[in-house]
Amino acid sequence: MKSLAELEAIRNKTLDQIKMRTNKSGKRVVVGMATCGIAAGARPVMNAFTEELAKRKLSDVSVTMTGCIGVCRLEPIVEIFDADGTKVTYVKMTAEKAARIVSEHIVNGRVCQDLTIGAAEAESK
Amino acid sequence: MEFFRAHVLICGGTGCTSSNSPAIKKELEAQLYKNKLDKEVKVVTTGCFGLCAEGPIMVVYPEGAMYTMVRVEDVKEIVEEHLIKGRLVKRLLAGDKEAVDSSRSLENVDFFKRQVRIALRNCGIINPENIDEYIAYDGYKALAKALTELTPDQVIAEVKKSGLRGRGGAGFPTGLKWEFTKKSAGDQKYVCCNADEGDPGAFMDRSVLEGDPHSILEAMEIAGYAVGSDQGYIYVRAEYPIAVKRLEIAIKQAKEYGLLGKNIFGTSFNFDIELRLGAGAFVCGEETALITSIEGKRGEPKPKPPFPAVRGLWQKPTLLNNVETYANIPVIFNKGADWFASIGTEKSKGTKVFAVGGKINNTGLVEIPIGTTLREIIYDIGGGIPNGKKFKAAQTGGPSGGCIPASHIDTPIDYETLKELGSMMGSGGLIVMDEDNCMVDIARFFLEFTVDESCGKCPPCRIGTKRMLEILERITGGKGEMEDIDKLEVLAKNIIASALCGLGQSAPQPVLSTLRYFRDEYIAHVRDKKCPAGVCKSMMSYVIAADHCKKCGICAKNCPVSCISGDKNTPYVIDQEKCIKCGACMEKCPFKAIFKNA
Numbered sequence: 001m002k003s004l005a006e007l008e009a010i011r012n013k014t015l016d017q018i019k020m021r022t023n024k025s026g027k028r029v030v031v032g033m034a035t036c037g038i039a040a041g042a043r044p045v046m047n048a049f050t051e052e053l054a055k056r057k058l059s060d061v062s063v064t065m066t067g068c069i070g071v072c073r074l075e076p077i078v079e080i081f082d083a084d085g086t087k088v089t090y091v092k093m094t095a096e097k098a099a100r101i102v103s104e105h106i107v108n109g110r111v112c113q114d115l116t117i118g119a120a121e122a123e124s125k
Numbered sequence: 126m127e128f129f130r131a132h133v134l135i136c137g138g139t140g141c142t143s144s145n146s147p148a149i150k151k152e153l154e155a156q157l158y159k160n161k162l163d164k165e166v167k168v169v170t171t172g173c174f175g176l177c178a179e180g181p182i183m184v185v186y187p188e189g190a191m192y193t194m195v196r197v198e199d200v201k202e203i204v205e206e207h208l209i210k211g212r213l214v215k216r217l218l219a220g221d222k223e224a225v226d227s228s229r230s231l232e233n234v235d236f237f238k239r240q241v242r243i244a245l246r247n248c249g250i251i252n253p254e255n256i257d258e259y260i261a262y263d264g265y266k267a268l269a270k271a272l273t274e275l276t277p278d279q280v281i282a283e284v285k286k287s288g289l290r291g292r293g294g295a296g297f298p299t300g301l302k303w304e305f306t307k308k309s310a311g312d313q314k315y316v317c318c319n320a321d322e323g324d325p326g327a328f329m330d331r332s333v334l335e336g337d338p339h340s341i342l343e344a345m346e347i348a349g350y351a352v353g354s355d356q357g358y359i360y361v362r363a364e365y366p367i368a369v370k371r372l373e374i375a376i377k378q379a380k381e382y383g384l385l386g387k388n389i390f391g392t393s394f395n396f397d398i399e400l401r402l403g404a405g406a407f408v409c410g411e412e413t414a415l416i417t418s419i420e421g422k423r424g425e426p427k428p429k430p431p432f433p434a435v436r437g438l439w440q441k442p443t444l445l446n447n448v449e450t451y452a453n454i455p456v457i458f459n460k461g462a463d464w465f466a467s468i469g470t471e472k473s474k475g476t477k478v479f480a481v482g483g484k485i486n487n488t489g490l491v492e493i494p495i496g497t498t499l500r501e502i503i504y505d506i507g508g509g510i511p512n513g514k515k516f517k518a519a520q521t522g523g524p525s526g527g528c529i530p531a532s533h534i535d536t537p538i539d540y541e542t543l544k545e546l547g548s549m550m551g552s553g554g555l556i557v558m559d560e561d562n563c564m565v566d567i568a569r570f571f572l573e574f575t576v577d578e579s580c581g582k583c584p585p586c587r588i589g590t591k592r593m594l595e596i597l598e599r600i601t602g603g604k605g606e607m608e609d610i611d612k613l614e615v616l617a618k619n620i621i622a623s624a625l626c627g628l629g630q631s632a633p634q635p636v637l638s639t640l641r642y643f644r645d646e647y648i649a650h651v652r653d654k655k656c657p658a659g660v661c662k663s664m665m666s667y668v669i670a671a672d673h674c675k676k677c678g679i680c681a682k683n684c685p686v687s688c689i690s691g692d693k694n695t696p697y698v699i700d701q702e703k704c705i706k707c708g709a710c711m712e713k714c715p716f717k718a719i720f721k722n723a
Binding site for chain 1 (some may be wrong): 128129130131132134165185187188208209210212223250251257260261262263264265266269273383388390391587
């Protein structure tokens with residue numbers, strides 16, 4: 001170890017990997033992973049989220065799973081929680097949609113209205 | 126970059142290891158592999174979480190869900206429910222199992238809510254065998270700052286300003302100790318770490334070494350820079366194999382990174398650390414005995430002065446601090462001496478780790494701001510006393526300390542108040558006692574310990590404590606006389622005044638302290654030949670109440686010395702001559718027909 005910069009580099013690299021153990025304020029991506037969700041393809045969706053977040057080094061965003069929300073016909077369902085607790089529910093998710101949500105919603109804070117449960121319900125009427 | 130969506134931390138401290146955490150980790154890895162989750166979920170062995178009574182402990186992030194008393198059979202459910210479906214396994218969660226906050230349960234457990242973790246900051250969060258994780262949480266940053274931005278005098282000034290005092294027992298100001306060592310003339314100086322934790326029931330130093338070994342290395346290096354030393358020794362008990370192993374790994378990793386060795390951070394500062402294993406003699410926790418033991422000689426104390434800061438290891442100026450003291454050092458530099466000094470009381474700054482044991486629900490390690498009351502520790506953090514029993518006293522400071530009676534439960538705990546109460550902070554063992562503990566017996570227990578551990582070099586300790594123990598055995602054996610109590614006091618005062626080292630000088634404390642607060646119990650033993658708590662076997666007996674006895678014979682079956690007789694038609698009776706007073710019959714009687722006659 002010859003310099004502070006070297007130490008800092010190790011620190012930043014590792015902190016990104018383990019920040020979830022102490023981080024309390026980041027956004028949360030919650031993927032519905034009950035039987036209905038998994039059958040509809042939730043796993044590739046979740047993988048797409050983790051890959052996309054890793055690519056962009058967004059280590060303060062956590063990805064977790066949850067059970068069935070009850071609207072199985074709209075699975076895979078993903079909910080994004082902001083730090084303040086507000087949430088947006090996205091339905092009929094795919095890996096492509098996941099990438100778009102990361103760049104538009106998580107990075108730039110613009111909700112993808114057309115992918116939300118509200119849009120899907122309006123469409124079916 | 127590897128991205129894991131979840132981290133599962135399993136405690137690898139001594140407590141959880143002995144309750145099978147390695148097997149749980151193995152099963153978890155197998156289950157993750159089977160469910161193809163091994164690339165998504167990271168498994169980490171970490172240090173002590175502190176809630177040892179509830180071990181083995183597992184914490185799952187990002188939720189921070191803490192699972193307690195996990196068994197190998199539970200792992201499958203945790204994987205299938207929590208890690209696959211995202212549903213918490215509520216029956217295994219710590220704390221109030223009904224009212225669980227679905228997101229972050231770790232912070233919501235009463236046991237953790239009131240703690241302030243400085244010395245234990247990384248325990249249960251990082252993998253102690255991975256230097257990168259230590260660095261991620263600001264590890265070695267304080268060393269870098271000290272070496273590149275501060276002069277040795279500025280380092281010492283910062284430690285002095287923080288108000289940090291020695292956590293090994295006596296509470297000597299750490300900054301002053303550093304200054305004395307720096308000012309001592311000598312071509313070679315040494316920095317030593319006292320990891321010879323020996324008080325019965327105390328294990329905070331072990332937990333720091335097991336959970337965060339790099340914090341000790343970093344602090345010793347900062348100390349080395351401050352006092353002008355290039356060689357450190359950690360004196361650790363050989364009975365702490367996990368701590369020794371993790372220290373060895375930490376030293377190896379620090380050397381690979383150039384964080385130990387020559388020209389650290391490109392400066393002219395060199396530092397090396399070696400381990401010295403102690404064979405487990407209690408007296409080696411005393412500083413002069415510890416130094417003698419490092420030299421390879423029999424661990425016997427020497428008179429002070431000269432103090433180690435002047436003439437210590439191999440006659441050279443030596444700085445010796447305790448593990449927990451060192452663990453505070455990096456934080457003082459990262460967060461500032463003012464921040465540190467803002468925690469605690471006027472004369473005692475920062476936090477103290479206590480190993481809480483005895484009659485308490487949450488046995489384990491707690492770190493609290495100095496000045497917290499005993500009531501908060503026992504009832505708010507410790508979860509109170511089991512079976513609704515009444516709190517009687519708390520013993521602090523181990524064999525050198527004393528008891529704090531229930532009447533002082535609201536006293537803020539710091540170095541001074543404990544001393545006024547006739548006890549001491551000590552290394553931080555805190556044994557809680559309820560109405561079923563006999564205080565004379567407690568005093569006898571601690572004295573028996575010091576008699577065993579006395580090195581025998583000076584007569585007051587070698588002979589005096591032995592005589593005191595004989596008197597106490599006479600009293601608990603029902604053969605005491607009133608003048609024995611006075612003899613105890615005279616002997617105690619003489620030993621304190623004349624013993625060579627801290628062990629002898631403090632050995633009578635448990636007796637004096639119990640005499641001070643519980644003299645009536647001594648008198649009851651001597652005059653009435655009664656043990657009010659029903660502990661001393663010579664003064665109590667187990668009796669079967671004939672009118673309650675249902676003649677089932679369960680007591681007779683469980684008696685290890687077959688001294689209970691009776692049959693279907695005659696109530697059972699205990700033969701008091703043969704009875705060894707083990708209490709097995711009372712425990713097994715389904716009708717509560719057997720009671721203690723004190």
